[in-house]
Amino acid sequence: MVTDIPDIVIGRLPIYLRTLYRMAEEGSKTNTSSHDLGERLGISSAQIRKDLSHFGEFGKQGTGYNIGYLISQLEQILKLQEEWPVVLIGAGYLGHALAHYHRFQLHGFHIGWIFDDDPAKLGRVMNGLPVQHTDELEAVIQREGVRIAILAVPAGAAQQITDRLVAAGIRSILNYAPISVSVPADVHVQYSDPVVQLQRMTYYL
Template sequence: MADDIPDIVIGRLPIYLRALTYMAEETGKVTTSSQEMGQRLGISSAQIRKDLSHFGEFGKQGTGYHINYLIKQLRGILHLENEWPVVLIGAGFLGHALAHYVGFKHRGFQINWVFDNDPDIVGREMNELLVRDISQLGDLVREEEVKIAILAVPVSAAQKIADILVDAGIQSILSYAPINLTAPPEIQVRYSDPVIQLQRMTFYLET
């Protein structure tokens, strides 16, 4: 199935899931429509219906989508039934922010391990997680069969850490370092870089 569906469609499913979860938890709504979702997200209702139709028939003409049912389906499609253990590399300000990020909760991920190379930080606790020595990273990823890593390290260290992770069997990397990482094609690498988002917006701003 994964091969047939454009990645750009997959990229919108988490956005739908976030909006639906918000509706269920904050507004107490039971049903919604592609129109309502589209209005909230700035995506056309036709696009939303088309995206979801790749995976089945989730709504009914007239009554729309049952929010909790659609949430459950999307979580299944995105493989979020269980929590994925995540390894975080970097215990600086960003690492701290990530370790304390409440947005992971109930959304399929839990940071279970934190690594750093600073001897002043290694051995301390960060949000109840022991900060481990970077020299142990490869072994841990191998032993625990960790699939997902978050990189919150400086540019100068990012590629080296990525190599260690890939060598140890990691499959997905989310990197905060403003540099394009080199990795084998079967490894998924995504980036969180505020500048990429900001530059996308300045196109539309008058100078």
């Protein structure tokens, strides 16, 4: 039952979760339904039920899903009930913003180290963390057992840094660099190139 879930399904779970958190905050009700959720997300109720059914039965006929219970189940599925240490590479404008992004902390992602190789940036403090030289990447990742990295470096540096991250033990990379990096099959990369995201919409203008 928990074998070989389509990645596109995994990708929707955080969206469901995000909406459930909001419903919990609003506090106006303890339950929701696939129809209710779907309407808020612009997704069909059938798809939501199908997605959830990959992992178990979380609802009740007639009454739908208990919001708090569904949140805890999704957190468990996505392994969000522990704190994940994260390394950030790149201390430019984007790195600076990510170092201060308070929602990471709020959701259990703890950026604990910032790296750059620009001498002008070394030693600067961002949100309490000193910018370290990328030379120390491997030592930190191995010592701390870090599995997640955020890449905010120029395109030219991205592949080389990625290779080093992967060799040191990183298995998930959030990549803001404008380049497709090549990684082994067991490493996951999420791409977030702001230019690509805009270019994808101009077609429709």
